[in-house]
Amino acid sequence: MVIGIVSQKGGVGKTTLAQNLGAELSGAGQRVLLVDFDPKGNLAIGWGVDPSSAQHTICTGLSDPTKTAEAIVRLRPKLDLILANETLHVAEPNLLRNALETVRQDYDLVLIDGPPSLDLLTDNVVVASDHLLIPLQAHPFSYRAVDQFISRLARRGNRAAKSKTAKKSFSIILMMIDQRNALTRAIEHSARERYGPSVFKTKIPLNVAIAEAPLRGLPVGEYERMSKGAKAFRALAKEFKKM
Template identity: 30%
Template sequence: MSAKTLNFANFKGGVGKTTTGVMVATLLSKFGHKTLVVDFDPQGNASEMLMLTSGKQTIPKTIYEGIQDQTLMDCVMEIDENLDLIPSDMDLVGLPLYLNKTAKNDMEKRAYLMDFLLEPLKEQYDYIIIDAPPTISDYTNNAVVASDYVILVMQTHPWSYRATEKFVPYLQEMIDSYGTSIELLGIVPVLLKKDSKTDIKILENASAKYDTHLFESTIMIRERVKRYATTGITNDLIHDRKIRQMYGSLLKEILERIEQLNHVKQQ
């Protein structure tokens, strides 16, 4: 077992990347895949959602404490069967200062910190999901370098579309600069309104520009999903089943794309 590492990303906040990553991780665990969520965002939204889901209120160690200790082993907390979390908190805002002290002039060491720390954990999991802030920063650089696949989450809004346009060349720059083998697995459209002319137009533009990189599965903004931020992920009502089906369709496509890429590499 050696985990496949995924990073759900965009340079625009509020597009649903954290929720998408958490939902995909949750479904992976339900399907029997040992999954680890790494919350690499000082806001800690992924941690909050998963801890609300599990009912747990205390954490062993934050990811930043693990970074300072040079091991993340003691940070891992169980959320559910097959689902673990490395939690984050506001102390992670200290990362840039920490890197200035430990790797100020070594850009490669600076970018490979998370990759180095996650390596000992990869044999314990099938999938690792990294959630990072929507910024060009040490956080995003580390998340990208540590990942096998990047999935861009693009809300059908002009700002989110333009942020996606900026992320693609950034990703190529990271590949060129650090020699990583990361793949852009695809772009997930998150629709604000199904019949909105703006949404439809942006979706058409994205389809024309990114072609097969655009996932066929789409995520609709639903009130039920917004509630998960305050209730955690619930599984008891018909609305929850519809949400699981929506993200389940995306997960199926994600796994198919990973399998296709692996098949190509083996040829």
């Protein structure tokens, strides 16, 4: 299964979700491939890997899908990563799907960390994915971003219906939740009302350990195992497996 993490808004928690959900699921025994698809390369940096001078990145597979495997970096026994850096660019929407076709059968899950844009890069993530995860940061603008993204997906679905590509399903994950904040609670309430069962029950709290962990090159579960953030990602992984 290929899952894309998407939102045109930066700073909503896409990379954090990719790193920590991937770490938890591989820790639970799944073979996971993380794919960075943001030219900023933050996912690699969060694992303590510098993508800037890497010989192979996802571009290797975009230009020749038979070579995608050459770009795979081993992070943990069941956890691999393909890097991205500022050289990432695409000219058509099917390139990422083609690049992953040659490696996806080696994994239970491929998790793509998307860019903060609504352009051809994001179209590549959508086309390559079987299902999308949209982080909803509990902030009014982020809520609008989710609405925009979903209506764009629906329009895309209408066009795709004619070309026989299925409309993409999606789930929403509430990120950076501060329970003491009334605005946060209001946004959570309206998201659950509007999107119902598409919203994960587990929500990720605002938690300093989550922000500190990537500065040490670690997922929060390895950085501070008993933090609120680590517990939340363990719960999220459990709920995800039942999806």
